[in-house]
Amino acid sequence: MILKVRTKAGPGSTPAYGQIAEHLRREIRGGRLADGKRLPTVREMAKRLGVSRDTVAVAYEALAAEGLVESTVGRGTFVRAAAPSPKGTGATPPLSPLVERLLERERARPRFVDGGESVPLHAIVPDPSLFPLDAFRKAIQRALRKEGGALLAYGPPQGHRGLREAIAARLRALGVEAGPDEVVLCQGASEGISLALRLFASPGDAVAVEDPTYGNVLSAVAGLGLVPVGVPMGEDGPDLAALEQVLARPEVKVLYTIPTFHNPLGTSTSVAHRRALLEIAARLGKPVVEDAYEIDLRYEGRPVPPLAALDRSGLVLHLSSFSKALFPGVRVGWIVARGRLVDALLAVKRSTDLGGSTLLQAALAEFLGSGAFDRHLARLRRALLSRRKALLEALAKSLPAGTQWTTPDGGYQVWVELPEGIDTRELLAEATKEGVQFSPGDFFRVDGRPSRALRLSLATADEAAIRAGVAALGRAVRERMGAGRRASRSRAVHV
Numbered sequence: 049m050i051l052k053v054r055t056k057a058g059p060g061s062t063p064a065y066g067q068i069a070e071h072l073r074r075e076i077r078g079g080r081l082a083d084g085k086r087l088p089t090v091r092e093m094a095k096r097l098g099v100s101r102d103t104v105a106v107a108y109e110a111l112a113a114e115g116l117v118e119s120t121v122g123r124g125t126f127v128r129a130a131a132p133s134p135k136g137t138g139a140t141p142p143l144s145p146l147v148e149r150l151l152e153r154e155r156a157r158p159r160f161v162d163g164g165e166s167v168p169l170h171a172i173v174p175d176p177s178l179f180p181l182d183a184f185r186k187a188i189q190r191a192l193r194k195e196g197g198a199l200l201a202y203g204p205p206q207g208h209r210g211l212r213e214a215i216a217a218r219l220r221a222l223g224v225e226a227g228p229d230e231v232v233l234c235q236g237a238s239e240g241i242s243l244a245l246r247l248f249a250s251p252g253d254a255v256a257v258e259d260p261t262y263g264n265v266l267s268a269v270a271g272l273g274l275v276p277v278g279v280p281m282g283e284d285g286p287d288l289a290a291l292e293q294v295l296a297r298p299e300v301k302v303l304y305t306i307p308t309f310h311n312p313l314g315t316s317t318s319v320a321h322r323r324a325l326l327e328i329a330a331r332l333g334k335p336v337v338e339d340a341y342e343i344d345l346r347y348e349g350r351p352v353p354p355l356a357a358l359d360r361s362g363l364v365l366h367l368s369s370f371s372k373a374l375f376p377g378v379r380v381g382w383i384v385a386r387g388r389l390v391d392a393l394l395a396v397k398r399s400t401d402l403g404g405s406t407l408l409q410a411a412l413a414e415f416l417g418s419g420a421f422d423r424h425l426a427r428l429r430r431a432l433l434s435r436r437k438a439l440l441e442a443l444a445k446s447l448p449a450g451t452q453w454t455t456p457d458g459g460y461q462v463w464v465e466l467p468e469g470i471d472t473r474e475l476l477a478e479a480t481k482e483g484v485q486f487s488p489g490d491f492f493r494v495d496g497r498p499s500r501a502l503r504l505s506l507a508t509a510d511e512a513a514i515r516a517g518v519a520a521l522g523r524a525v526r527e528r529m530g531a532g533r534r535a536s537r538s539r540a541v542h543v
């Protein structure tokens with residue numbers, strides 16, 4: 049049997065590890081790979097297919113989790129005797145194909161080491177040492193004193209009214225016309241994204257996403273049975289000609305976009321780009337989900353109005369959350385919508401969830417009302433500006449010529465493109481040993497192809513740690529470049 053891996057796959061196609069796993073699964077279940085047969089080692093297989101070792105390791109792990117192969121340290125990976133039939137006669141009942149896809153994506157997540165020595169430049173999780181704990185404790189106490197047991201009963205599905213009022217006031221300051229009735233609270237922006245997509249797309253439909261995009265949105269899309277269609281990111285945001293073509297496709301029902309402090313790129317689009325994007329969406333009648341998850345984290349330059357402030361056609365659903373500007377653990381986000389869309393959001397929300405924590409929502413209302421949130425934001429923005437300075441200086445000092453990176457005006461992430469020939473998924477293991485962790489670029493790609501880019505985060509490490517982390521990254525990159533390009537890559541392998 050010959051396996052060919054398509055690494056330049058089209059939008060929505062199976063990533064390389066999925067193709068390898070699927071091929072081997074078919075071979076094993078079809079009896080063409082017999083019980084006890086030893087598979088090529090990860091290294092051999094990766095070399096023969098011209099993919100990264102991680103890609104093959106993920107495929108083998110997927111098969112091991114399904115009980116189709118067994119790996120023994122030092123001996124190798126073997127087809128397991130009495131592999132369960134595709135109908136699932138094993139111990140667990142068969143899972144839905146959607147969930148199998150999600151599990152596969154989970155296994156493809158980059159592997160990070162918790163704690164340990166290496167500097168965490170991978171996650172965009174705010175630094176607990178900057179949390180305004182005292183002020184929030186007082187806000188919880190004040191909320192309980194004022195509203196008592198009502199905060200511990202079921203609350204309104206739309207969320208605590210006081211918090212919706214406070215959020216609406218902040219939105220109006222950004223130019224978004226909204227009152228408390230247009231705000232729906234949800235469990236972080238994550239729930240907001242799923243709710244918003246479900247309003248417009250049914251299983252089998254497609255969603256336009258920027259490529260690269262937020263890794264978890266690709267999981268959300270997969271979990272809803274939707275197909276992501278990538279719109280390439282240019283210097284000034286999503287390529288508008290490509291966007292127009294994608295949105296014109298009848299199966300594409302909605303656009304998900306991150307115009308401000310894009311994840312993973314860190315860049316923001318101009319007002320002109322935003323207007324042009326809205327004009328295309330309005331002409332084609334396609335709704336736009338605007339993820340403004342880091343909009344409060346601008347530390348430089350003039351604010352650009354969000355899409356929702358420029359929208360004249362009522363097609364934009366704007367969502368955000370307290371996760372990046374305050375605490376992710378409160379799990380409070382919001383969506384801004386109008387008229388029937390609010391009813392629709394509430395109907396979808398009620399079908400899966402009876403509402404969030406009213407106590408935490410009320411505490412947040414107190415926290416915002418007391419001015420503590422704005423004081424915290426001012427401090428956080430100063431810290432981020434200083435960390436970004438440290439990061440950019442360290443990149444200039446430690447990374448080899450030919451490396452490029454973005455210079456964000458806010459938010460946590462900086463996107464770094466290494467010189468040709470480096471697969472950052474492979475680099476991650478070496479860099480972790482060298483003393484730094486980052487998010488490899490393939491995780492943000494619609495088709496999961498290997499990438500020479502990586503995302504660095506200012507969220508958790510302070511200036512000294514950032515400098516040490518980037519120096520470690522520089523060492524790991526130079527070692528890899530010194531090792532030279534891999535030997536010639538065959539694109540086919542007999543197994």
Ligand SMILES: Cc1ncc(COP(=O)(O)O)c(C=O)c1O
Nearest residue numbers: 236237238262311341369371381
């Ligand atoms: C672009 C983007 N949107 C949404 C989220 C999810 O945030 P939340 O914690 O509010 O669910 C994240 C988290 O990293 C993100 O990067």
